[in-house]
Amino acid sequence: xQSCGTWVACGVACAIAEGRTVLSQFECTAPxxxxxxxxxxxxxxxxxxxxxLMRGTEPPAIKVISPVHFTGDATKNLxxxxxxxxxxxxxxxxxxxxxxxxxxxxxxxxxxPEPSQINRLLAGLxxxxxxxxxxxxNGRGGLPLFPNQxxxxxxxxxxxxxxxxxxxxxxxxxxxxxxxxxxxFFIKLVENEDGKLAFVEAPMDEYLKAKTLQLLTKGWxxxxxxxxxxxxxxxxxxxxxxxxxADSFVVK
Numbered sequence: 001x002q003s004c005g006t007w008v009a010c011g012v013a014c015a016i017a018e019g020r021t022v023l024s025q026f027e028c029t030a031p032x033x034x035x036x037x038x039x040x041x042x043x044x045x046x047x048x049x050x051x052x053l054m055r056g057t058e059p060p061a062i063k064v065i066s067p068v069h070f071t072g073d074a075t076k077n078l079x080x081x082x083x084x085x086x087x088x089x090x091x092x093x094x095x096x097x098x099x100x101x102x103x104x105x106x107x108x109x110x111x112x113p114e115p116s117q118i119n120r121l122l123a124g125l126x127x128x129x130x131x132x133x134x135x136x137x138n139g140r141g142g143l144p145l146f147p148n149q150x151x152x153x154x155x156x157x158x159x160x161x162x163x164x165x166x167x168x169x170x171x172x173x174x175x176x177x178x179x180x181x182x183x184x185f186f187i188k189l190v191e192n193e194d195g196k197l198a199f200v201e202a203p204m205d206e207y208l209k210a211k212t213l214q215l216l217t218k219g220w221x222x223x224x225x226x227x228x229x230x231x232x233x234x235x236x237x238x239x240x241x242x243x244x245x246a247d248s249f250v251v252k
Contacts, residue, residue: 003040003041003137004137004156004157004158004165004167005040005103005104005135005136005137005156006038006040006041006046006049006103006104006135006137007049007156007165007167007189007199008023008135008137008154008156008167008169008199009036009038009101009103009135010036010046010049010050010053011023011053011199012101012133012135012154013034013036013050013062013099013101014050014053014054014055014060014062015028016028016031016032016034016099017031017032017033017034017060017061017062018031018054018055018056018060019031020055023169023185023187023199024187024199024200024201025185025187025201026177026181032061032097032098032099032131033060033061033062033063033096033097033098033099034060034061034062034063034097034099034100034101035062035063035065035097035099035100035101036050036062036063036064036065036100036101036103037065037078037100037101037102037103037105037108038064038065038066038103038104038105039066039067039104039105039106039107039108040103040104041104042066042068043064043066043068043069046064046066047064050062050064052195052196052197053196053197053198054196055196055198061096061097063097067107067108076108077108077109077110078105078108078109078121079109079110079113079114079117079118079121081117081120084120084121084124085124087124088124088125088127088128091125091128091130092128097130098129098130098131099130099131099133100125100130100131100132100133101133101134101135102132102133102134102135102150103135122150131151131152131176132150132151132152133150133151133152133153133154134150134152134153134154135154135156136153136154136155136156136172137155137156137157137158150173151173151174151175151176152171152173152174152175152176152177153171153172153173153174154169154170154171154172155169155170155171155172156168156169157170159186159207164188164189164190165188165189166186166187166188166189166202166204167186167187167188167189167199168184168185168186168230169184169185169186169187170184170230171184183230184227184228184229184230185201185230186201186202186204186230187199187200187201187202188200188201188202208229208230208231209239209243211228211229212225212229212236212239212240215228216240222236222237222240
């Protein structure tokens, strides 16, 4: 649960590179190579998770860049203009990698990055037609100081008090999705017979009804509850009127 953002980042990368459904919700009609910048765990641990989420017989076009690839004196600083220019030059020479996923990249940034430095990086990536996806969990993961810059920002939060890894996905920003596609949804990580892992949609209505009642007793408005649960306000109103208040021991 503490690393659900990493599981989500790996799931997104595999689906885009292999051209299949992304997080059980969105069809990938144009597969593309994916670069992942990750600094949250060891390179071996990260790639093991990635491999268990792959489905094809051939390794997909995914390049993982971890701090272990650099010596202490040569740690890459994404705010350094020379490093940025080297990255842009490499991208310009090939067409395989069109998506960059950011997951736990504090180790690639200075303590206090300047907005102009980040803007320069993202502007260069746009020139090379690279889509930037930031996966954030517990408020960390991507570019926390500049939330409006990436093309897609996913917030992942694991549910507490359940045995399975069930993740709540919300959108902070999504340039390529229509508003009605940016609804909160829940996914569950399951293991197949061959030991491979996959994200599947998790039916959560019973859980969300209980959550609605909990928030209602805290004085939350229906509109705020709808945003938290990802349900329409009309659905929340119907749950409250037809089920929750009628059956609630709190009311009785």
